[in-house]
Amino acid sequence: xxxxxxxxxxxxxxxxxxxxxxxxxxxxxxxxxxxxxxxxxxxxxxxxxxxxxxxxxxxxxxxxxxxxxxxxxxxxxxxxxxxxxxxxxxxxxxxxxxxxxxxxxxxxxxxxxxxxxxxxxxxxxxxxxxxxxxxxxxxxxxxxxxxxxxxxxxxxxxxxxxxxxxxxxxxxxxxxxxxxxxxxxxxxxxxxxxxxxxxxxxxxxxxxxxxxxxxxxxxxxxxxxxxxxxxxxxxxxxxxxxxxxxxxxxxxxxxxxxxxxxxxxxxxxxxxxxxxxxxxxxxxxxxxxxxxxxxxxxxxxxxxxx
Amino acid sequence: xxxxxxxxxxxxxxxxxxxxxxxxxxxxxxxxxxxxxxxxxxxxxxxxxxxxxxxxxxxxxxxxxxxxxxxxxxxxxxxxxxxxxxxxxxxxxxxxxxxxxxxxxxxxxxxxxxxxxxxxxxxxxxxxxxxxxxxxxxxxxxxxxxxxxxxxxxxxxxxxxxxxxxxxxxxxxxxxxxxxxxxxxxxxxxxxxxxxxxxxxxxxxxxxxxxxxxxxxxxxxxxxxxxxxxxxxxxxxxxxxxxxxxxxxxxxxxxxxxxxxxxxxxxxxxxxxx
Amino acid sequence: xxxxxxxxxxxxxxxxxxxxxxxxxxxxxxxxxxxxxxxxxxxxxxxxxxxxxxxxxxxxxxxxxxxxxxxxxxxxxxxxxxxxxxxxxxxxxxxxxxxxxxxxxxxxxxxxxxxxxxxxxxxxxxxxxxxxxxxxxxxxxxxxxxxxxxxxxxxxxxxxxxxxxxxxxxxxxxxxxxxxxxxxxxxxxxxxxxxxxxxxxxxxxxxxxxxxxxxxxxxxxxxxxxxxxxxxxxxxxxxxxxxxxxxxxxxxxxxxxxxxxxxxxxxxxxxxxxxxxxxxxxxxxxxxxxxxxxxxxxxxxxxxxxxxxxxxxxxxxxxxxxxxxxxxxxxxxxxxxxxxxxxxxxxxxxxxxxxxxxxxxxxxxxxxxx
Numbered sequence: 001x002x003x004x005x006x007x008x009x010x011x012x013x014x015x016x017x018x019x020x021x022x023x024x025x026x027x028x029x030x031x032x033x034x035x036x037x038x039x040x041x042x043x044x045x046x047x048x049x050x051x052x053x054x055x056x057x058x059x060x061x062x063x064x065x066x067x068x069x070x071x072x073x074x075x076x077x078x079x080x081x082x083x084x085x086x087x088x089x090x091x092x093x094x095x096x097x098x099x100x101x102x103x104x105x106x107x108x109x110x111x112x113x114x115x116x117x118x119x120x121x122x123x124x125x126x127x128x129x130x131x132x133x134x135x136x137x138x139x140x141x142x143x144x145x146x147x148x149x150x151x152x153x154x155x156x157x158x159x160x161x162x163x164x165x166x167x168x169x170x171x172x173x174x175x176x177x178x179x180x181x182x183x184x185x186x187x188x189x190x191x192x193x194x195x196x197x198x199x200x201x202x203x204x205x206x207x208x209x210x211x212x213x214x215x216x217x218x219x220x221x222x223x224x225x226x227x228x229x230x231x232x233x234x235x236x237x238x239x240x241x242x243x244x245x246x247x248x249x250x251x252x253x254x255x256x257x258x259x260x261x262x263x264x265x266x267x268x269x270x271x272x273x274x275x276x277x278x279x280x281x282x283x284x285x286x287x288x289x290x291x292x293x294x295x296x297x298x299x300x301x302x303x304x305x306x
Numbered sequence: 307x308x309x310x311x312x313x314x315x316x317x318x319x320x321x322x323x324x325x326x327x328x329x330x331x332x333x334x335x336x337x338x339x340x341x342x343x344x345x346x347x348x349x350x351x352x353x354x355x356x357x358x359x360x361x362x363x364x365x366x367x368x369x370x371x372x373x374x375x376x377x378x379x380x381x382x383x384x385x386x387x388x389x390x391x392x393x394x395x396x397x398x399x400x401x402x403x404x405x406x407x408x409x410x411x412x413x414x415x416x417x418x419x420x421x422x423x424x425x426x427x428x429x430x431x432x433x434x435x436x437x438x439x440x441x442x443x444x445x446x447x448x449x450x451x452x453x454x455x456x457x458x459x460x461x462x463x464x465x466x467x468x469x470x471x472x473x474x475x476x477x478x479x480x481x482x483x484x485x486x487x488x489x490x491x492x493x494x495x496x497x498x499x500x501x502x503x504x505x506x507x508x509x510x511x512x513x514x515x516x517x518x519x520x521x522x523x524x525x526x527x528x529x530x531x532x533x534x535x536x537x538x539x540x541x542x543x544x545x546x547x548x549x550x551x552x553x554x555x556x557x558x559x560x561x562x563x564x565x566x567x568x569x570x571x572x573x574x575x576x577x578x579x580x
Numbered sequence: 581x582x583x584x585x586x587x588x589x590x591x592x593x594x595x596x597x598x599x600x601x602x603x604x605x606x607x608x609x610x611x612x613x614x615x616x617x618x619x620x621x622x623x624x625x626x627x628x629x630x631x632x633x634x635x636x637x638x639x640x641x642x643x644x645x646x647x648x649x650x651x652x653x654x655x656x657x658x659x660x661x662x663x664x665x666x667x668x669x670x671x672x673x674x675x676x677x678x679x680x681x682x683x684x685x686x687x688x689x690x691x692x693x694x695x696x697x698x699x700x701x702x703x704x705x706x707x708x709x710x711x712x713x714x715x716x717x718x719x720x721x722x723x724x725x726x727x728x729x730x731x732x733x734x735x736x737x738x739x740x741x742x743x744x745x746x747x748x749x750x751x752x753x754x755x756x757x758x759x760x761x762x763x764x765x766x767x768x769x770x771x772x773x774x775x776x777x778x779x780x781x782x783x784x785x786x787x788x789x790x791x792x793x794x795x796x797x798x799x800x801x802x803x804x805x806x807x808x809x810x811x812x813x814x815x816x817x818x819x820x821x822x823x824x825x826x827x828x829x830x831x832x833x834x835x836x837x838x839x840x841x842x843x844x845x846x847x848x849x850x851x852x853x854x855x856x857x858x859x860x861x862x863x864x865x866x867x868x869x870x871x872x873x874x875x876x877x878x879x880x881x882x883x884x885x886x887x888x889x890x891x892x893x894x895x896x897x898x899x900x901x902x903x904x905x906x907x908x909x910x911x912x913x914x915x916x917x918x919x920x921x922x923x924x925x926x927x928x929x930x931x932x933x934x935x936x937x938x939x940x941x942x943x944x945x946x947x948x949x950x
Binding site: 003005006007008009011012013015016018019020022023025026027028029030031033034037042097100101104105107108109112113115116119120121122123125126127128129130131133134135136137138140142143144145146148149175178206207232236237238239241242255256259260263264269272273276277279280283284286287288290291 | 314315318319321322323325326327329330331332333334335336339346347348349386389390391393394396397398400401402403411413414415416417418419420421422423424425426427428429430431432447448450451452454455458470473474477483484486487508511512513514515519529530533534543545548549552555556559560563
Binding site: 003004 | 631632633634651652
């Protein structure tokens, strides 16, 4: 007996087909192809563009060559820069700033709240290219807004993109991405019944005590979600390229930018693919952690987080 | 209200205002410069305020063309994603295909793993193999594939939350499965589709890396890449043009943000930017 | 209109058996309520008539047609859903007329018919509203109108009144009762509310764990519950069930239990058969058949007052027996009784129900059909 269902399997298969083709072509196929290419010496131009040879682990050996691993502009150096970038701009910067902003939002007047939210969210939703230019102008040595303020305060101006490029992209990424954490924590705080805080008010708790003893323990799940998501995104972010192009002297060359340079500036697809495979491995670990937590979480919590 | 609470409230407001200003600082230039006929990298109040920079942009056929390309790529991608995600999410939610949840799980896993920065090489090679390098279709297809799993996941969640009795009542009343889908299910899930469509549009509209890799000729470039050609022969940016252009280019995103926050509240949309 | 027949129908979901070998015959023009606690299989049975579930085994007929594998759209039935399933994007007129739309009727014809039905249901003035703009009671009537707008062979109701408040529910129940008698529709109505089933049904099928425990007119369900389950499920408050020890004495049946004073009951062939299996029987008395009696009265059960709830026209007097079990009486009294005071509740022998050790009713000899 054919079982009744709202959608027969035949129609369901038909409905799934377009999505399956797109996902197959541009997600599954790249996944396997990048692994395959990483074992070849494929290049963009020249003999090996058409007839790449199988080179085994050679690309990986080159990436992990101890002699050059930590040299600036090499894989190891880029990996370290990326790790520091994720730690400082996402885990410390975005998460803490987002948490602080979300907590402040609970207490301030609606008008001020709208202004602060608009600015923070604006930093997040505007196209990355526009943001890149805005920051370029902001940091301009001669006339930039930042140096104008520095001079106004009697401080020496700086050419920050040259002197402190790494800290620039850390602060840039914190600024750019804090909105997500703020909104996630906002909805987390909103999910706490107001009576919890009212009970604490009656008991005479200070704002800090309410935050530490009531809010923070209750949103622990959201904090974990937030940390993993922003880690994944920050780890893969390409936007700092628009500010520094990875320079000067490779000092801001994140893995994504390194991968771009190897593949599309040096035209070494095989080596670039190997970098891609390592990025995917790290993504895989992060995604598995996230999904295993997400599966355990209640559905209500998931709605607030996704 | 006690004195301490009052003070702490003032403190909160001052701190919040300060943070708001810090977030605004890098954007202030971007608000003034487009209206300043002599805009430079420095912050200056336009005197007088003028729209001449915008006129210059619209006289620049290359610049207009790039905006148009952005629109083609975004709309094309959005149509593909909206249609494919709706159909697939509906099938995943309503059919009895075995292993539905496993499929969703694996999709989500793969889509997080295969990021643009990890897969730029194979994506370039696949598009080359398809002979689509330097075509807008390439950008449309890559984004459709890349954004689809997340869109599907969000929509499936949305459809799962809609009672099956809508379609069941339609079928009992005599509707075929397809009639029930188009007459009843589709209109009911439209708000969910709007959300993923807006989300996908903003993502494609603002994207840089994928078109940067896949497109070469200036006729195909979207605004995000074309904006880098607004440099003088000496290699310095033509700031007036750039600023006005950036503002025009940002406008759809801001409008969509306002639309979504008016229609749904931003929280829902907020969580799903990838 | 048409009859509905279940032939040994079983439905399993994985390892869970929702409906187990049900045989059921619903006559043309009958209003049958499927009554039972949640998870008893009543909704699954209804959905199998609608075609929204396919039986794992067995057959279902509507009229003479085997519909077991037929798609819902081809069954010519209508159904009212618990959540009404009104389409939020269509106004009431389009909602009501949707079944006509998919049947290819013209706009004028279907809106004309929708107006007719809506007028009968007193929602004719709301036809341009959206479902979100009308009250719960009006939504309920709209979903009813959608079911009535085209001629169906069978009308199916899945707890249609459970989302209404008590007052509206009574009103809607009365209306449904009138409608059914008026139209002579064949209806299958799922509910867990015994009062609703009693008020509406021509026959009630009481279900438990996927099986039909009793299928009979309401009066028979009430007067002769087939099992302790039915006895306990129908009636408000439910029947008091007291475990008793049975013995023979002078050709009479003697029952003993703590606090129970009972003269001999006539021995019957049913009792004799039951006693061969076990001497442990269950005595059942409905609360409305108990009265406050003098201490030491014959045919009475006594205990200490546990609660006395005054409901206005009547009181619920609950006593606690020595073993901690409770017996409730529905009586007309305004008397104040001290908590813990000794109370004796009397009854007459004609109201005594007996169940054997498996819980099945023991019929009296020569019982006439009701």
